Each structure stands twice: as C-alpha cells, then as structure tokens.
Amino acid sequence: MKEKALETKNLDLYYGEAQALDCVNIKIPKHKVTALIGPSGCGKSTLLRCFNRMNDLIPGCSMKGSILYHGREIAGRSTDVVDLRKKIGMVFQQPNPFPKSIFENVVYGPRVHGIKDRKMLDAIAENSLKGAALWDEVKNRLHEPARGLSGGQQQRLCIARTLSVDPDIILMDEPCSALDPIATARIENLITELKEEYTVVIVTHNMQQAARISDYTGFMYMGRLIEFDTTSVIFERPNEELTENYITGRFG
Amino acid sequence: MKDHFHSELDEYQQSVEQYSIFALNMLRDSFEAFRSIDREQACEIAGGMENHSITCETSNGQPEMHQQLMVPRKVFLSLKSDQLEEEGLKLIGLNQPVARDLRTISCCMNLITSSERIGRYGKDICHCTYKLPDGVHIQDMVGLPEMAALSISMLEDAINAFRTHDLDIIRGFSKRDDVIDRMRYNIYEDCIGIMEEDPRTIPYCATYLLIDRYLERCADHACKTAEKIHYMVTGERVDIR
Numbered sequence: 053m054k055e056k057a058l059e060t061k062n063l064d065l066y067y068g069e070a071q072a073l074d075c076v077n078i079k080i081p082k083h084k085v086t087a088l089i090g091p092s093g094c095g096k097s098t099l100l101r102c103f104n105r106m107n108d109l110i111p112g113c114s115m116k117g118s119i120l121y122h123g124r125e126i127a128g129r130s131t132d133v134v135d136l137r138k139k140i141g142m143v144f145q146q147p148n149p150f151p152k153s154i155f156e157n158v159v160y161g162p163r164v165h166g167i168k169d170r171k172m173l174d175a176i177a178e179n180s181l182k183g184a185a186l187w188d189e190v191k192n193r194l195h196e197p198a199r200g201l202s203g204g205q206q207q208r209l210c211i212a213r214t215l216s217v218d219p220d221i222i223l224m225d226e227p228c229s230a231l232d233p234i235a236t237a238r239i240e241n242l243i244t245e246l247k248e249e250y251t252v253v254i255v256t257h258n259m260q261q262a263a264r265i266s267d268y269t270g271f272m273y274m275g276r277l278i279e280f281d282t283t284s285v286i287f288e289r290p291n292e293e294l295t296e297n298y299i300t301g302r303f304g
Numbered sequence: 305m306k307d308h309f310h311s312e313l314d315e316y317q318q319s320v321e322q323y324s325i326f327a328l329n330m331l332r333d334s335f336e337a338f339r340s341i342d343r344e345q346a347c348e349i350a351g352g353m354e355n356h357s358i359t360c361e362t363s364n365g366q367p368e369m370h371q372q373l374m375v376p377r378k379v380f381l382s383l384k385s386d387q388l389e390e391e392g393l394k395l396i397g398l399n400q401p402v403a404r405d406l407r408t409i410s411c412c413m414n415l416i417t418s419s420e421r422i423g424r425y426g427k428d429i430c431h432c433t434y435k436l437p438d439g440v441h442i443q444d445m446v447g448l449p450e451m452a453a454l455s456i457s458m459l460e461d462a463i464n465a466f467r468t469h470d471l472d473i474i475r476g477f478s479k480r481d482d483v484i485d486r487m488r489y490n491i492y493e494d495c496i497g498i499m500e501e502d503p504r505t506i507p508y509c510a511t512y513l514l515i516d517r518y519l520e521r522c523a524d525h526a527c528k529t530a531e532k533i534h535y536m537v538t539g540e541r542v543d544i545r
Contacts, residue, residue, distance in 0.1 A: 260400050287402045289539025300405045301307060 057082040057221055057251040058103055063117035063127075065098055065107065065275075072098045074275040075117075080221075080268075085243055085252045087266035087283065089259060091303065094272040096255045100223050103253065104140040105133045121221075138165065141214035145226040147206030149198035149213075154181075154190050157198045157209055161217040176216050183249075184212035185242050204235025211242065222246060224254040228261065240265050259299055263287045271295045309399045313408065316391060320412040320419075321467055323384055327423035328459050330377065331522065334426040335452045338433045338515070339445065346433035349426065354380035358387075378427045385420040389413060404536065411529075411536035415466060418525040422459065425518040432511045442508050446494045448515060451487045454480065455519045458526035465530065469537050474530040477544050484523040491516045 058080035065073035073095050080086050080103075088096040098107065105126065107113045119127040126136055138161070149157050158177045159167075167173060177194065181187040186208040190201070198209055207227060214222055224243070228236040243265050246252055256262050262269055263283060270280040271292070279292045290296045297303050330349060337345040353374045375383065392409050395401065401409060458480055465473040495509040495516075527544045534542045 259402065263402065288407075290403060296403050299402050301309065 055082040056080060057122060058253070059118075059120040059123075060099075060102070061118040061120070063099075063102065063115070063119065065095075065102065065113065065115045067110065068112040072275055073102070076272075076275075076277045078270055078277055078280055080251065080253055082251050083247055083249075084267040085247050085254065085265055086268045086270065087262035088253065088255045088270050088272060089257075089262050089298075090272035090278075091298065092257075095275040096270075096272045097225050099272070099277075100142075100225055100253060100255050102127075103221070103223055104137045104142055105131065106137075106142065108133065138217045139219055140221040140223060141217065141219040142223040142225070143207070143210050143214055143227045145229050147203055147210050147230065149201070149206050149209050152198060153195045154198045154201070154209060155194040158212050158216050161213060165217060180212040180216040181209075183215045183246070184208045185238065185245070186212055202235070204231050204238060207231060207235070207239060208242065211239075211246075219250065221251045221253065224252065226255055226257060229257065236261075259287075271298060273298070309395075309401070310405075312395060313401075313405060316388075316395060317408065317412060317466075319391070320388055320415055321463060323388060324415050324419040324422075324463050324466070326384075327381065327419035327426070328456070328463065330381070330423045330426035331429070331459070332426075332456055334429040334433070335449075335456075335515075338429050339441075339449060341433065341436060341441070343434040343436075346430040350378050350430035351376045353377070356380050356383050378424070381420055381423040381427070385416050388416045392416070404539070407536045407539065411466070411532040414532045415529055418529050422522055422525055425522055428518060429515055432514060436511060437507050439508070442498060442505050442512075443494075446498070446509070446512055447487060447491050448512055448519070451484060451491065451516070451519050454484055454487070455522045455526070458484075458523050462526045462529040462533065465533050469533075471534060471537055474533060474544075477527050477530045481523050481527050481545060484520055488516050488520040 056079040058078075060076050060078050063073055063076040064071065076095075076099060078099070088099060090096050101107045102115065102119055103121075107115065115127060117127065118125060121136070121140070125131075150160060152160070155177055158180050159173045162173060162176050167176070178187060178191075181190060186205060189205060190209075198206065201209060207230075211222070211227075228239050231239065240261065243252055243254065247267075254262075254266065266283045268280065269283045269286040271278045271286065271290070271294070273294055279286065279290055279295045281291070285291070286295060287299060290299065333349050334346065337343075337349060354377045356373045356375050358371045358373065392413050395409055396406070399405075458477065461473050461477075465471065492513060495512050498505050499509045524545075531542055531544050534540070534544075
C-alpha cells in the first residue's frame with residue numbers, strides 16, 4: 053500500500069450499551085476503491101459513517117480510539133466536522149436529491165460555502181456533472197426538477213453534488229442497491245473512473261460488485277474487521293475461514 | 305444442511321469424477337486389448353454402445369424433456385465432455401461462485417478436458433490394435449507395459465486426490481513423471497535399434513512409438529490435473545512436471 057488516506061487505530065464504537073465496532077484497525081489506501089463487506093449488522097456502515105463523523109448525529113453514540121485522515125486525528129472534539137464532511141463526502145443507499153432543480157442540487161454545497169459568482173457556479177455545475185457522467189443527459193434541462201430524473205440519474209446527481217465541494221474521499225453506502233442493473237453498471241463504471249482523482253470507500257452487500265470494482269476489500273463480522281487485503285486475495289483465497297464461509301455462502 | 309448451490313456443486317464433482325474414471329477405464333482396457341492383441345475387444349472398447357442421457361429444459365412452461373440415447377463409446381466421450389462443461393458454465397453463470405467454489409469448478413473443467421483426451425488416447429490405442437498385422441509382440445513390447453502401469457497409476461492417484469482433497473497422494477508426481485519421461489526415450493531408442501536390425505518389426509515397433517507418446521502425454525495430463533487439484537485445495541499454484 054503506497055499511501056493511506058484514512059486509518060483507524062483500536063476503534064471501538066457503542067450505541068448506548070451495545071458495541072457496534074470492536075477494536076477496528078484499518079488502513080484505507082489513497083486513490084483506490086476499498087469495499088467493506090459483511091452480513092447485516094456487522095458494523096460496516098457504522099465504520100463508514102465514522103470516517104466523516106456522521107455517527108455524531110446519533111444520540112447515545114460514543115467512540116474510543118483513533119481515526120486519522122492523512123495522518124491527522126479527526127476523532128476529537130476539535131475537528132471542524134463541516135469542513136471534514138466537505139473533504140469526505142457521502143452517497144447513500146436511496147438517491148436523495150433536494151426538491152430543487154438539477155442545477156440547484158449541484159451548486160447547493162458551493163453556495164453554502166459562500167460561492168456566489170454565477171459563472172463560477174456554472175463551471176462547478178458543469179464539471180461536477182461531467183465528473184459524475186451525467187452532463188450529457190441533463191445539460192439541456194439543468195433547471196428542471198431533480199426528482200424528475202430516473203433513480204440511476206438521481207444517484208449520479210448525488211455523486212455530482214458530492215463532487216461539487218471538491219472532496220478528497222467519497223464514502224458510498226450501498227449506492228446501487230436501489231438501482232436496476234443498467235444504472236448499477238453506470239455507477240460501477242463511474243466509481244472506477246472516480247478513483248483516478250478520489251479515494252472511494254464503498255459498503256456493499258453485493259459481493260460480485262465488490263469483486264468487480266474494488267482494489268481492496270475488508271470483511272467485517274460482529275463489529276470486528278476479520279480480514280483486510282487486496283480484493284483478489286479476499287475473493288480467490290482468503291486467509292480466514294470466516295471470510296471464505298461468508299463469500300461462498302456457507303454462513304450461519 | 306447444505307444449500308442448493310453447494311449440493312449441486314457436490315453432484316457436479318461426482319459426475320466429473322465418474323467421467324474421469326470412465327475415460328481412465330477406456331485407456332486401461334484398451335492397453336490390455338493391445339497387450340493381448342485382442343481385436344474384438346479393441347472394437348468393443350472404442351465402438352461399444354453407451355447410454356447417454358440428455359435433459360432439455362423448455363422455456364414455455366412445458367415439462368423438461370429427458371432422452372436416453374445409445375451412442376458409441378467414443379461419441380459418448382465427446383458428448384459427455386460438452387455436457388459437463390455446459391453444466392460447469394451454468395453453475396458459474398447462475399451462482400457467481402468465488403474462492404474455493406470457483407477453484408473447484410475450474411479444476412473440474414480441467415479434469416473434463418484431460419479426461420476426454422485420455423479417453424481418446426484409449427480409442428487411438430484400440431485403432432492401433434486392430435491395425436496390427438498378424439503376429440506376436442516383439443521383446444515383450446519393449447517396456448511399454450511398465451510404462452502403462454506407471455501412467456495409469458498416476459491417473460488413478462490424481463482422481464483419488466480430486467475426490468478426497470488429499471494432497472499427499474500427488475506429492476511425488478514430479479519424480480514419477482521424470483521416470484516416465486526416461487522410459488519414453490528408452491523405448492524410443494530401443495525401438496529404433498530393433499527396426500534398424502530387422503525392418504520386418506516396423507509395423508509393431510512404429511505402433512509402440514505411437515503408444516509410447518500417448519502414455520507419456522497421459523502422465524502429463526495427470527501432472528496438470530495434480531496442479532489444478534493443489535490450486536483447488538490450497539489456492540496456491542504449484543508447478544509439477
């Protein structure tokens with residue numbers, strides 16, 4: 053692994069009394085796609101949300117251990133979470149465009165961060181939509197409601213919205229599970245292109261998707277990171293029997 | 305309790321194992337027919353009828369069609385190979401297996417291809433047998449029976465290792481293959497010498513040279529199968545030759 057974008061050290065997380073993460077140590081490589089897999093409730097989405105402190109919004113959630121973003125501690129109170137979430141964006145399972153136009157959805161973030169110049173906003177919208185492979189489909193209807201787009205287009209719009217604030221890392225929590233196979237294929241192609249400029253961490257239940265698009269894969273079970281390695285090792289000859297049993301469907 | 309896919313995979317492995325035993329028997333029986341110059345037996349081995357079962361799935365809700373065909377053994381060898389290959393591809397297409405499941409199907413595919421080739425060598429030995437001129441074998445077949453026993457024992461061991469996943473069975477394959485290679489060249493040189501001394505031996509000795517080559521190739525197939533079995537069991541590639 054050349055350079056790591058994110059790293060956790062002995063990370064524990066509790067929802068009230070219930071422990072959701074148990075001493076997780078993971079290094080997310082820069083400009084690679086890392087997939088987190090595991091059965092429901094294993095902690096993969098919780099770990100993903102730790103990376104941009106989304107768990108702070110959950111009442112009763114407490115965390116111990118260290119999260120380093122390019123070597124800088126981000127788990128502490130001194131971290132500016134608004135700034136952090138600008139650098140570490142997130143795309144969710146259900147496409148969630150705002151009830152505004154396509155254009156306004158994309159420039160919402162830059163506007164919040166104080167950009168008012170129209171030409172600059174136009175340029176950001178175009179670049180972000182191109183980055184999300186949506187520009188050609190919407191360039192003539194930028195001011196139409198975003199919710200008029202198809203599910204797959206809405207999800208790419210959400211990716212464009214994430215790109216508009218110039219992030220460094222994109223977190224994706226099952227971004228294709230609500231999409232049909234064609235829209236899924238487009239998002240998967242997009243993810244492969246995005247890693248040229250961004251670090252991508254994706255949570256997925258679709259193991260073939262993890263095998264197709266990720267460079268590294270982590271298998272989680274009951275809050276622990278059981279195995280983390282290159283995707284080819286995980287899917288060809290994993291070292292842990294638990295991983296092998298999960299990916300071959302011999303589980304439980 | 306096993307899920308549907310893993311039960312199907314177990315059945316598939318058993319079918320592939322049965323097919324490889326069928327092909328090995330063809331080779332073993334054909335060499336025995338050659339040894340005793342039993343032309344009738346040779347014809348029976350290559351051309352005897354075998355029951356081949358075909359299942360057609362219909363897409364319009366009609367029940368599946370089953371058909372039983374009696375086909376010559378050499379045709380069965382080819383039809384069954386295609387059928388097993390299709391079944392393997394279907395398992396991959398429908399279940400998208402990974403890790404040891406995928407390695408198992410990959411090993412099965414290799415064993416199918418090797419087995420078809422081994423069965424065809426058996427058929428070729430049958431052809432050699434009924435083309436032999438009247439007479440008796442020369443110099444106890446110049447060492448061919450020993451070589452056949454060694455090649456066949458390697459194939460048996462490969463099939464056993466495939467069934468049991470016991471890698472100890474295939475551990476000495478490299479050395480056993482070296483012995484067979486040396487035998488092959490010894491037989492080659494001996495045959496050339498015999499033919500130079502007495503050209504009347506040519507029809508027999510030329511046939512020995514052909515079978516010498518077939519048996520050496522069979523041992524190579526055993527080694528290749530052993531490599532695939534090792535990969536299936538451990539996930540690590542080894543070079544056996």
